[in-house]
Amino acid sequence: MNETPMRARAVVDLAALRANVRTLRARAAGAELMTVVKADGYGHGAVPCARAARQAGAGWLGTATPQEALALRAAGDTGRLMCWLWTPGGPWREAVAADIDVSVSGLWALREAVAGARAAGRAARVQLKADTGLGRNGCQPHDWADLVTAARKAEADGTIKVTGIWSHFACADEPGHPSIEAQLTAYRTMLGHAEAAGIAPEVRHIANSPATLTLPQTHFDLVRTGIASYGISPSPEVGTSADFGLRPVMTLSAQLAQVKRVPAEHGVSYGHHYHTAGPTTLALVPVGYADGIPRAASGAGPVLVAGAWRRVAGRVAMDQFVVDIGDDVAAVGDEAVLFGPGDRGEPTAEDWAQAAGTIAYEIVTRIGARVPRVYLHADGADHTEGADRTEDAGGADVLSEVSVAGEGAGTSS
Template identity: 65%
Template sequence: MSDHTALTPARLEARIDLDALRSNVRRLREIAAPAQVMAVVKADAYGHGMLPCARAALEAGAAWIGTAVPQEALALRAAGIEGPILTWLHSPGDDFAALVRADVDVSVSGQWALHAILEAVERTGRPARIQLKADTGLGRNGVQPHDWPLVVDEAVKAERDGLVKVTGVWSHFACADEPGHPSIQLQLTAFHEALAYAEAAGVRPEVRHMANSPATLSLPESHFDLVRTGVAMYGLSPAPELGLPADHGLRPVMSLVARLASVKRVPAGHGVSYGHTYRTSEETRLALVPAGYADGVPRAASGVGPVSIGGRRYTIAGRVAMDQFVVDLGPGGGADPDPRPGDEAVLFGPGDGGTPTAQDWADATDTIGYEIVTRIGPRVPRVYHPVDSSAPNA
């Protein structure tokens, strides 16, 4: 997990604005009220650094922490994160006993998972905290309606026997980022039906939850007791159709900044990077940015990725390589910027002063903002502002 603060300027660094993250969590709490907020920190907090972001979210009033895989939840517990944590993506053979010992809430999406948890309870001698997930139409994890009574009834029996505590009932939207999509209301109806059966069977959950980031921002009827905010917490819009981050009072948390490795003048007709898919049209200056697809810069950004250097916006020239790419700065002169090696190149950030955003990169590469930030690799240091006291050498 990336969880450290760089001591010296790096060739490339991901600057994480923890104050922006705290502000985003407070804003999402306002939007969701009276529902609580679960801060989702899966995938190393969408590339932002799991532990610092979890701590900052809790400081800002998040009531729950959400993770995908068990290792994430256990790492948070080992680092001293207290309070409720939910983990939801499991496979047979996972260490359910460790989750039970750590008082992590474990999602149940099928009868096999419930049986594995009950075996862990027998081994540990401790009751488990579980949440029942209904597949209301997404078609991924979750219990299908025809199996829901079987799983609910078995969970209720286990609760009466003192083996588990059913702390939640939940589901997940397929198309909440597409306002007006017909599946949204169908899924809400299916969730209400699943809740009605569970409650009639004797389930008294602490939390009922269905809303992800887009539903938190656009579907108040889906908030129930708790909303699960992932990408919105990091200041990105779940979808352009829902508006820009600023439209929701959110600010992007990550800025990806490199330091130029070289700036040199080349003649007209000079090939640039692998395959010479770009050739200079005139005598010009080429800047080398030491960031590539090994760092998480999409190779699909070749020829289209936006970069800001010296306050001016440029486009990647030629192919993105494993460790570097090139920007054509133009011939220079007049009011043109005159960058030097060591000067900053902003790949994306909050968009201040016209600099690119993660959404700009997503648009350029035909993907989503989630992928742009999450793919930033472990060899890119995360630099926290203000300094995260949990990080080594802080």
């Protein structure tokens, strides 16, 4: 079989994602589970990850934008699906027609949802969002009565059905933070007002990934799990992925593009912020900030090369960076592993987050379209015999070999 190696690739283990979803469902026994696949599945690929989550029992999917939700419908998803980040003039009619639950945080959005329902000729499935203290989207308590009254009127008119009352935590990743109980109290109060006014939501929900893992009193009818579904701890100070029974889903690697000996005091990369301490070997990793490698990790980002951890030598450039491997031996084409589950001693996304002064959410989400995604176990089987089954970035199942636009062909690993 002809194989064209890839410059770089992000291998996405869908069996690990399914296992994570099952683990999270067990954590929230008694509540339904929503797998959040916004931002292209946190960089992992929305459609393949959505399919895997459904296979593992996720009753709901969640997206930020309506365009993301409509893309899932176009790909064949027919289950419960919610999107929450709307702006005026959005595709309300299309979302209503596609049976997508739409979030409403104010009267303007309710008016547009009603108009979309009338245009679609069917009732809109609406979830009212309460701002219980996060201060982003959601209806403030002093405006809540007006929104609830208007929503009840629209229900009576037959243009909407209020399917959910929901909110979002600000500090659920910091157990014991006083805002958690304050938000929970505000949520219960606003929920109680809506129910007293005659609204009977199908689902009540406030729990995100950290709340799902550490705050069982917040589970209500539904939990929304984003980053935890992809095997990354939302609260690394509280517990690692392994502590929570989760496995990172993405492994990012690249082929070495050059290996060369250089003398002592040789400058490396832009600005010469790194100079070699003595005669040494430099290895070139052909990914950079255009691929999502954080420039803020210059001089610090960890990479497994030639069996050992190395640090980025000097600045991360747009398309490449360098590691100093000393007198160790490597060859052009050898694998450099930036992050993965850690099974082979490679760094994790959390290690990169610490190096860049950010969070692991950003590390995986920012990996760009130039890096092909290669999907393992896309057929729903968590064990394979012989060749792994993979799925290409366009969603078509293939065996062993996967073609990716712009990068030729490669193989599953």
